[in-house]
Amino acid sequence: MSTQVPSALLDLLGIDVPIVQAPMAGVSSPAMAAAVSTSGGLGSLGVGAMNASKAREAIHEFRRLSGGPLNVNVFVHRPAHADKQKASAWLARLQPEFDRWNAKAPQELHEIYTSFLVDNDMLAMLVEEKPRAVSFHFGVPHPHQIQALHDAGIVLLASATNQDEAKLIEAAGIDAVVAQGYEAGGHRGVFDPDIEDSQLGTFALTRLLVRAVNLPIIAAGGIMDGAGIASALSLGAQAAQLGTAFVATDESLADAGYRERLFSAAAHHTTMTRVISGRPARSLANDFTQWGSAVPNEAIPDYPIAYDVGKALHAAGKAADQSGYGAQWAGQGAPLARALSSAALMQALKEELVQAERSVC
Structure with a gap:
């Protein structure tokens, strides 16, 4: 896929390049997300550690800095x-x-932390604020939550670590799957942390999910540069999500x-x-x-x-x-981290992606 021909997912998310900044709670900031979105990607905020009021403040700060699309990530773990x-x-x-x-x-x-499954205030805030996308980690929310977010015109994403989880995401009516490989930094998106983890790597998982479900796939885990993004796209993903790559940026809260x-x-x-x-x-x-x-x-x-x-x-x-x-969450691509501004990193990623695509033409 060429970055000059937007995929259906890119159109849905309102982005120009197939780059999603991972919503790293405690690391991603409104300034980071704004820089990514202004650069043509999808900036993200992880609000799983926030209450609805603090999450709203972060969304407003993002909007003060950028008019681009925003993804807001929530945790849907079973309550402790x-x-x-x-x-x-x-x-x-x-x-x-x-x-x-x-x-x-x-x-x-x-x-x-309060799980989104029981956080009515967070749901009401998201419906009111209407970010471009809301993403889910650790599972899928209740049907009425999905319906309310969809009724507000919000695109929904959810992480899967195996085919069974991806099929549950598809059955729930969510719009796209984040294929989180075992290489990924931060919390595993497993729905049940107490059952055996298949530990599928990003590229194998991406290929499996492209065939298993009829939803766009966003590859995540171990991707640190444009060559990695290009590889994910060549396997059928419509975008790549990068987290560790942004930990050392100027706007990171690390x-x-x-x-x-x-x-x-x-x-x-x-x-x-x-x-x-x-x-x-x-x-x-x-x-x-x-x-x-x-x-x-x-x-x-x-x-x-x-x-x-x-x-x-x-x-x-x-x-x-x-x-x-x-x-100190980090994926297996951590040695490839770069200390740059988020905008400079985005520019480097886009240039590397174009170069990688040209090399296979």
Whole structure:
């Protein structure tokens, strides 16, 4: 596919180039999303960690900076099951790590994020604000939520890590599938984190989903440059989603420790872990992932309850000038990261994509 001939998906999303910036909660910013959309791609905001009021503020800030299309991502995980005994045991297990930095662990843990499945305020806000797209991670929302968003003229996207999930997305009436390969940084989009993960790579998954469902496919995972985008398009994807590529941009909310580790040997050793948040997620290798390598999954509280203490431990480490306990999400393409402005990165991606397409003509 040539970037000069927009696909049906590009038309649907109102973008000129097949580049979607991943909605990285805690990393993506309105300024990043605005730069991507102004450059012809689809900018995204991850609001799964926000309430409706804060999400609205972020959308308004984006619109102050850009008139381009915006994707807003929400989490549709099953609400956490509170298990006080498990939470207490988890706090006790982590206490020595807090002791290392002369910090106090929380006395109890809380469900710090609300799933979109039960967040009526977020639904009402999105219907009112009408971003170009809303995307879902960890599953699909209720039928009435899908209907309300569609009635507002919003394009809907959802992540899938295998064919069964993609078929559920199609059956739910969602407009496009984000094929999230095992290489991808951040949280796995698996619908059920407690069943066996097929661990399909991005390119195999993309080809499988192109054949399995009659929806546009957005390839995601390990894609860092124009050559990677071109490869995804050649396999049948209509766009590519990039997340780790934007972590080191000027507009990223990643802190100094995160950025430093991204450009260290840790980038060559990303690992899938549940200990930080309670759900499997790919992170740069750090102190927390090393500590958690021997911890059984059954010991970890549900997402996002586990994330409550994970964030507290990160804060304790930072106070002691230690950056090794953060949620430093990154995909397997992390060594290819570039420190640029988001606009400069978009320009480089577009030029590399054109060059890659020409090389196969």
